[in-house]
Amino acid sequence: MSEATTVSDAAPSQGGRSYPFLLVPISLFFLLLGLAVLRSPSLITSAGIGSAVIVATPLILATYALMAVVIAGRGTVDLSVGPLIGFVNVTLIQLHGAGVLESPLAVFAYAIAVGAAYQLLFALIVIYVRVQPIIVSLSGYLALSGLNLVILPRPGGVAPQWMADWGLGTSIFSPVLLILVLASVGWMLFTQTAFFTHLRLMGSDERAAYTSGVPIFVVRIGAHLISGCFAGLAAIAFTALISSGDPSQGTTYTLIAVTALVLGGASLAGGRGGVFGSFLGAINLYLITFVLATFNFGAVQSFVTNLAYGTILVVSLLLTLIIPFIQRHLRNFSPLLYFVALSVVALSVILHATFDYQSQGQVQPETGADQTVASSQMLTPIDREQIYVAPLEMAAPNQQESAMRAAAAPVILFILLMVVIAVFLRVAFSQSDRRSLAPVVAVVILALVVLGAYMMRYPGSPNAPPVSVEAE
Amino acid sequence: MLPPTPSLSLSANIIGLVVGIILTVIGVVFGFAQGTSVQFIILSAIATLAAFVWGWRYVLGQFVSQAPQTDEGPSEIRRVWLQFRPALIGLVAILLVFLVLSLAIENFFNIWNVISLLILLSIVVLTRTLGRQFQENRSAFIGVMVLSGLFSIGAMNIEGFASTMNIKSMLLFAAFLGIASVGQTLVALLGGLDLSIPFIIGAANVGLLYLISLGVPPWLAVILVLTIGVALGVINGLLSYRLQGQALIVTLGTGFAISGGVQILTSIGTAYGGNVFGTVPGWLSNLAAMNGVTFGMPFPPVIAIWGLIILILTIGMRYTVYGRYLYALGVNRTSAKRVMISELKYWVTMYAISGFFAALTGSLLLGWSGGGFIGVGDQYLFLTLAAVVVGGTSLLGGQGGYGFTVIGVLVLQVLSSFLIGIGLEFEWQQFIFGLLILPMVALYARSPHIRTQI
The missing domain is CATH 1.10.3470 (ABC transporter involved in vitamin B12 uptake, BtuC)
Known part of the structure; x- marks a missing residue:
């Protein structure tokens, strides 16, 4: 338990409740x-x-x-x-x-x-x-x-x-x-x-x-x-x-x-x-x-x-x-950052699952017809081949989807970059003995936010965060 | 406070013996006058004499050696009030309930109910006055009091309650519950809990029938099931050893897994989805059925088996090294470790025993019901716990024993039989069970106030 107390001592900015x-x-x-x-x-x-x-x-x-x-x-x-x-x-x-x-x-x-x-x-x-x-x-x-x-x-x-x-x-x-x-x-x-x-x-x-x-x-x-x-x-x-x-x-x-x-x-x-x-x-x-x-x-x-x-x-x-x-x-584990990092991964999985399966259906119209018949019963087992091969398949996007990808790409890149930098800084912060790195982390993240906002504005589609895209 | 066995003077002993013999003789005379069978008269005469002499020695001894009262302090009434406050509150509460019931329900106020009320009141009074003299076995004393009180109330109010048939069936069900709670008691003595018992019971029940239906010889199937039970217990013990505070949840998890796994196994290749069909061999159903026969005597062998288990466990835990080490571990891990008692060994062994007896209960229940059912053990999830707790084994470890659990099992069984007898349905029984566990435990298992623990 002494380790738990040192963790909460080391991260007072987390409210002292950063449970490993x-x-x-x-x-x-x-x-x-x-x-x-x-x-x-x-x-x-x-x-x-x-x-x-x-x-x-x-x-x-x-x-x-x-x-x-x-x-x-x-x-x-x-x-x-x-x-x-x-x-x-x-x-x-x-x-x-x-x-x-x-x-x-x-x-x-x-x-x-x-x-x-x-x-x-x-x-x-x-x-x-x-x-x-x-x-x-x-x-x-x-x-x-x-x-x-x-x-x-x-x-x-x-x-x-x-x-x-x-x-x-x-x-x-x-x-x-x-x-x-x-x-x-x-x-x-x-x-x-x-x-x-x-x-x-x-x-x-x-x-x-x-x-x-x-x-x-x-x-x-x-x-x-x-x-x-x-x-x-x-x-x-x-x-x-x-x-x-x-x-x-x-x-x-x-x-x-x-x-x-x-x-x-x-x-x-x-x-x-x-x-x-x-x-x-x-x-x-x-x-x-x-x-x-x-x-x-x-x-x-x-x-x-x-x-x-x-x-x-x-x-x-x-x-x-x-x-x-x-x-x-891993002396200074931050559940929040871990959550954010993993949620980026999960988001990409969600995006993949939501869009790429659809395009797969467009590529193979004959199986697509089968699927519409089968979709009346809610949860049909997916056949074995599809489980293993589907994540590797290349999508065949149409015009609209390509445009959407172009719009979303900088945003996704920016988010990935920010998370990677945040994780890196966090690790560096926890490994160093000095506790005064916190303002630096805040400043860097702030700078990244500004940069990201600028990048989002530059391609010309200002309000297209990935969440609203996948919700459709 | 007082030594558990106070000595009486010779004259007091002789007087007690004489009074006891006179009472026995009166009983025998009445017995012959009523024309009951000779064996019954002899049995009850012996029982009367033994009970009276025991009571004389213990009960009178407490009063003889009581220290003289001092006159200082608060007044007499105030002192009595302070000393017996919970008991007095209980008395008033029971009286009030009785009054309300008499007013509310017609024909409630009859002679049998009044006598039942008196018995209840005397239980409360006795537990408070005498119970505090029995420091060591207070819960057992209270348990026996409640048991005898309940039984006499039941015998008076319900037709056929004290008949051989009913007693036999009560003992039969008590035997199932008793065998199932062996493991719970042993594990509780170490400060753990085993919630996988009901799942192992159900799994053994279904699994045994499945093995028999596959064509495995029944005796081999039983041995297999018991071995698997031990193995599951060992797994339970090993998994929960490092997580002792969470033993409740670990065993619950393994229980879920076991129950699910066995059902999947038994469903493979059948279309019935978890229902197993097969015929139970005759000797297995004789072992546990109501009309079973033990060496020519008309009671099911499972009662005898339970009696044997009680004997072995109570003697073994009191007089063998293993039993004493178990208590030592339950009371204080650190000091037990200092005298080279392996905690891991005992922890795993107790869970293994628990798994074994759960599997045994499952097999016996198959003999009783004749058909496999995964949910057969469900009621034992909380009943084994309740039996242990009502008997007086502390869930924190180190206090209690299997003898206590036996009393708990009997109390629960007689109570449930009584409730069925007065025509209450299952849900009311459960409700009353729930309400009664609390005061029963409160009678002896109260923890001290926080200010005394610092």
Whole structure:
């Protein structure tokens, strides 16, 4: 752990939270993203991202809910988060069916209040009855999952009307995305407070926190309340996803959310965990399912998914073991820069997958005709030859595409150049003993931005960033 | 506070013995008067005598050797309140619940329910007054109290609760749960957790039937499955050794992988997608079915097997070097390492044992149900944990033992049988299970306040 502290000491400009633990989730994320895009380019379309947002958001929010209490330490892995989501979902549907909860405001207030109230009770039991949190959560898991079945014996019911079209996932910008963004931003703002520092201190060493005057009871209750709010939001996203009530589906979220949390690099022992890692962990799980769904395994599909979940979970846990060795050679790892560097690679993969497959279809019209027939069924397995040869194929661009390439080339070159220089400077900065290189990095990057802007203006197509090109 | 075995004077011992014999004689007379069978009368006479003498020695001893009360400090009532605050709150809560229930439900206020209430109240009182005298085995004492209380309430309120048939079925299911939680107990003694147990149970269940349907001789198939179970346990142990804080997640991951892998294996070449069909050999179903026969006696052998396991484990853990080393490791890794106890060896061995018993449970459950089903172990995910916790084995390691888990298993089984008996459905059972685990654990497994840990 001493190495971790030196890292955070060395990079105060990063807010002291440059976890090397993010190395695994970030690498896995881009690996899976590249694979997913190559397997099925339809992921990077408005509908693809939209449905990804709808499906992944409940899981992401459930992972946030777990994260908030896991940071509080004492091994508080809230196994009851899944049943809690199910409970809010089921009662919401039943109350709506009875005509009580109609307006969006009331629904949100209800979900968040129930989540927070449950977690408050949880915190009070942990504090005053002094039972191990895992036992409280186990108890809550059994009690709530039983209660859910009592309230709604079988899946059914109708979600509020205004929520019905949320779950379609046809466009990226849905209210669910707004919830997700607000929740993430809310947590990021929260990390800037002293309260969060207290929370992390308590999670790493509760006795030290107590002796240094941190009001640990208040902090613990606060962590649980935040977790409850996230759980309430997750329940709303879940309700929007399935547009009805389901008493048993929520319970599966427990195991998946714990998996996602660990994949995101959080420590179940407490004190370590962040919104970025949890987000990546949950997204990774979604991508695993997505990638596996593109391979048609037929009857054994769910088994393969289980196998992959388990294997990836164990392997990524084992990878955290080699982090100290990595740290010895890579003293100043910046997850942000790593993310940016890899995202450039991923962007190129996305561009390739989006455009070059299309041109391939134009070159071979007879297979293209086959593809249109087959495209009625969503995910057909691509035949073997195509997997291996496709990345090497030469595209045959038409006029319009050539023009687009000419416009985009300087931009892409500029981005690549900037990232390479930034990575180089960062490495140089970390290898040198002097800490005063930071202004130089800033100045060079600023100069590059100005240069890039000039270069972008020079070819005559000022507003053509690659993102807007591929979105069409 | 007090030594666990206080000594009584000779006269007190003699009085106890005499009273016990008188009680036994009364019991025997009543037994003959009611015309029950002779074996039953002899059995219950022995049980009465033993229980009474044991109770006399332990219970009375606590009061005899109690230190004289001092008159200083707060007043009498205040002191009682301070001493028994949780118990008194519990008493009031139970009384209130009873009152509400009597008002809410018709015909609730009858003589049997009142007696049940009295038994519940006496459990609470006894656990607080006597329980604190049993420092070593407090959870076991409370467990036995709850068990006997539950059983007597069930026997009074439910028709056929104490019948041979019902007791046999309770023991049968307790045996499955008990064998499944052997591994969980041992692993918990080292401070780990094994969540792969339910997945290995399901995998063994399906895998065994698959092997049998392939034409492998059943005995060989069972041995194969058990060996694979051990191998999986070893893998679990090796993988989680360096990640002990995350053992929960590592084993969950391997569990997912095992369950998925076995299903893929069994689905290859069939169109049923994970469903395996085959016939279970007669001896395997005899081993675990309700109407099984053990050497001519009318109970399934799995109960006897469980009894043997209990005997070996409780004696082995108490009196052999391996057992003592296990506790030593659980209490303090560093000091155990100083006396040359290999942590890796014990960690991996315990996970291997856990894998073995999970596979055994899966095989036995195949004999019980007669058909393979991957989800057969799902309920054991939390039940094994609950049994360990209710029994009183600390999840932090070093405290508890398999004997405690046996009590936990029995409590859970009797409770679930009782809930079925009063006509509650599965979901209500689960709800009540959840609500009851907390107070049961709170009775003995409270951690100290943070200010006392500095």
